[in-house]
Amino acid sequence: MVQYGSVSQATLQTDRIRLIPLGDEHLELEVELDSDPEVMRYLSRDGRGRTRAQVENAHGLRLETAEPVAGLGFWVGFVDDEFVGWWLLQPAGWGGETLLPGQAELGYRLLRRHWGKGLATEGAREMVRHAFRDLDMQRVFALTMTVNERSRTTMSSAGLQYVRTFYEENDDRTGSELGAVEYAITRDEWESTQADTHLAAPSA
Secondary structure: OEEEOOEEEOOEEOOOOEEEEOOHHHHHHHHHHHOOOOOOOOOOOOOOOOOHHHHHHHHHHHHHOOOOOOOOEEEEEEEOOEEEEEEEEEEOOOOOOOOOOOEEEEEEEEOHHHOOOOHHHHHHHHHHHHHHHHOOOOEEEEEEEOOOHHHHHHHHHOOOEEEEEEOOOOOOOOOHHHOEEEEEEEHHHHHHHHHHHHHHOOOO
16 A cells, blocks of 8 residues: 555456555656657647656656645556556536536546457456445546547546536647546446346356
């Protein structure tokens, strides 16, 4: 368990991924990830990779997401001790004037060489499970650009459903003319899928 003041995050494990709470020792891994223009294609304003200074600033902000709500924050993922990317459960409304209790925003970012292996979905499903079963969240949502088909597929595969398309002012990213999308799942919806999975499982 990693402590940030009075706030703690659990270390998580999926079939393949060990998810460790983000710490200062992971900065170089973030630099590697965020410096890839293809990784940042739908995330940065100019479609370029981030500079080291930009990553260092982002790193500080990422650590701060673990402070407002116990258990939420960033996790770095490792498969067989190799860094593959990070996953996020961010307090809804973080960075704004008011937090939305019981809601968390899902995020993820993987090194390009680990795309197409199902790891983004595997980690995202664990984030959703952790949010509902361990942290007693009521709703998990995720946002991405409409044109980011890869991310939208991950959201759907993790159980989230399309909610809306919206447009942000002064968004000059490539494809922004098509807007952004929100996907979400509630705790009741997730528990229903777990019950359906259990019923569908063959008996021993």
